Amino acid sequence: MPILACVIGEEFAAVLAAAQDGSEVAFSVLWRDANPALLRYLRVAAPDAGEDVAAETWVQVVRGLTGFRGDERAWRSWLFTTARRRAMDESRRRSRHPVASLAELPAAWEPRTEDAAGLAMENLGTAAAIAAISALPPLQAEVILLRVLAGLDTEAVARMVGRSPGAVRVAAHRGLRRLAQTLDTAGVTL
Amino acid sequence: MTGGGVSDGDMAIFPWPARGDVPPAGDPAYDALLTGKLLPEDAAEGLRPVAEAIAALNAAASASELAAAASALAEFRRAAGLSAEPARSPRRRHPMLKSLLSAKLAAAAAAAVVSVGGVAAAAYAGALPASVQKIAHDTLGAPAPHSSARPSHPTTPAGPDAAGRAAYGLCTAYAHLKTDGSARQKAVAFRNLATAAGGAANVAAYCAKVAHPGPTLSGKPSSRATGKSTSHPNPTTHPTGEPARHPNPTGRPTAKPTGAR
Numbered sequence: 154m155p156i157l158a159c160v161i162g163e164e165f166a167a168v169l170a171a172a173q174d175g176s177e178v179a180f181s182v183l184w185r186d187a188n189p190a191l192l193r194y195l196r197v198a199a200p201d202a203g204e205d206v207a208a209e210t211w212v213q214v215v216r217g218l219t220g221f222r223g224d225e226r227a228w229r230s231w232l233f234t235t236a237r238r239r240a241m242d243e244s245r246r247r248s249r250h251p252v253a254s255l256a257e258l259p260a261a262w263e264p265r266t267e268d269a270a271g272l273a274m275e276n277l278g279t280a281a282a283i284a285a286i287s288a289l290p291p292l293q294a295e296v297i298l299l300r301v302l303a304g305l306d307t308e309a310v311a312r313m314v315g316r317s318p319g320a321v322r323v324a325a326h327r328g329l330r331r332l333a334q335t336l337d338t339a340g341v342t343l
Numbered sequence: 344m345t346g347g348g349v350s351d352g353d354m355a356i357f358p359w360p361a362r363g364d365v366p367p368a369g370d371p372a373y374d375a376l377l378t379g380k381l382l383p384e385d386a387a388e389g390l391r392p393v394a395e396a397i398a399a400l401n402a403a404a405s406a407s408e409l410a411a412a413a414s415a416l417a418e419f420r421r422a423a424g425l426s427a428e429p430a431r432s433p434r435r436r437h438p439m440l441k442s443l444l445s446a447k448l449a450a451a452a453a454a455a456v457v458s459v460g461g462v463a464a465a466a467y468a469g470a471l472p473a474s475v476q477k478i479a480h481d482t483l484g485a486p487a488p489h490s491s492a493r494p495s496h497p498t499t500p501a502g503p504d505a506a507g508r509a510a511y512g513l514c515t516a517y518a519h520l521k522t523d524g525s526a527r528q529k530a531v532a533f534r535n536l537a538t539a540a541g542g543a544a545n546v547a548a549y550c551a552k553v554a555h556p557g558p559t560l561s562g563k564p565s566s567r568a569t570g571k572s573t574s575h576p577n578p579t580t581h582p583t584g585e586p587a588r589h590p591n592p593t594g595r596p597t598a599k600p601t602g603a604r
Contacts, residue, residue: 175423177416177419177420180415180416180419181412181416184412184415184416184419185404185409185412188404188408188409188411188412188415189404189405189408189409192408193400193408204411207411208411208414208415208418211415211418212418212422215415215418215419215422215423216422218422278395278399278402279399279400279402279405281396281399282396282397282399282400283400285396286396286400297377298400300377300378301377301379301397301400301401302400302401323368325373325377326368326369326370326373327368329373329376329377329390329393330365330366330367330368330373332393332396333365333389333390333392333393334365336392336393336396337365337389337392
């Protein structure tokens with residue numbers, strides 16, 4: 154039973170309804186449940202921009218919140234789909250303006266380094282696991298992260314990444330197998 | 344474990360043998376890993392490091408991963424307030440950044456209010472739907488919702504200690520924001536306060552009797568005190584005590600990295 158994913162469970166519908174009704178506590182519950190998983194996914198999907206992309210994701214999500222209909226699985230699917238699109242936007246933006254974006258935004262960049270350092274200090278095991286997974290081929294890494302962190306099944310991940318369920322399943326298994334070999338030979342202790 | 348061989352040639356360059364067999368792709372163990380059902384202690388030796396990595400991936404949130412809570416909440420309020428406004432184009436960068444930066448400033452100005460005085464105090468005051476209050480109890484450490492099945496305290500909306508603590512938070516928050524806060528922050532703080540006080544007209548009287556609740560809540564004799572309180576190692580996180588329903592205070596407000604699972 155994952156600690157991060159799907160912790161709201163059967164209360165989800167009530168929490169979502171309260172958040173859509175404007176309850177700040179209910180929104181905080183949704184945010185606290187999902188943001189750590191989003192950040193961990195984005196450390197691979199949007200390296201060096203995870204906090205920004207997560208913040209942009211939430212901006213979009215809160216604006217669309219009242220129109221959202223669905224269960225917790227659909228909610229997490231929406232969140233991570235939004236984050237994934239934002240990460241792709243960000244990577245395109247950076248390849249178009251690689252220097253200007255850095256030079257323009259010193260204030261926005263500083264906290265991120267602190268946060269990254271904070272994560273490394275606070276949770277070495279998580280940082281090491283993310284680093285090991287990010288060394289996998291991109292599709293394998295993304296599929297594993299989405300299945301584990303977003304708690305989504307093969308079909309939902311397949312829709313998100315635009316592949317067949319069979320391809321997603323094979324990518325996940327190959328990625329885990331490769332990870333097993335890497336961790337085993339490296340003697341990594343998490 | 345089945346699967347026999349690690350056939351990849353690159354394994355041979357390492358001077359030590361693999362510690363265990365790694366199953367081939369297609370093995371059901373991988374599906375169990377992906378759904379968090381295969382714990383490290385149950386995993387075959389060859390998959391144990393991966394099971395540990397998956398567990399670490401799902402480890403409890405660190406403080407830094409929850410640090411943007413105030414900014415997110417500010418964005419939530421802004422969206423609620425501006426829902427009639429046409430949506431901004433997602434391609435425009437600068438409005439986004441401005442909102443992020445202003446959210447950070449707002450967070451700096453009102454961090455205590457947002458994280459303790461505002462949301463948590465509203466939760467402490469019990470002014471929420473029961474199911475939401477239960478989640479707030481689990482994730483923020485606020486009191487549990489009041490069950491209608493509870494026999495002996497049918498009328499009190501919250502324990503006296505919890506009310507005192509919430510009142511202190513709400514009144515202090517509003518006092519700070521009256522001088523330093525934005526109009527929206529003032530409005531939110533006052534609305535929370537008025538809810539807790541039972542109406543805007545009661546706010547002055549409500550705050551007039553507020554004293555600092557102090558570091559411990561156990562000094563005040565309370566009819567609600569029960570033998571259950573000895574099972575709470577840290578009673579300040581559970582002011583009302585809510586007997587018999589929550590023997591383990593699991594939902595701590597600052598999820599510390601307590602290990603894999």
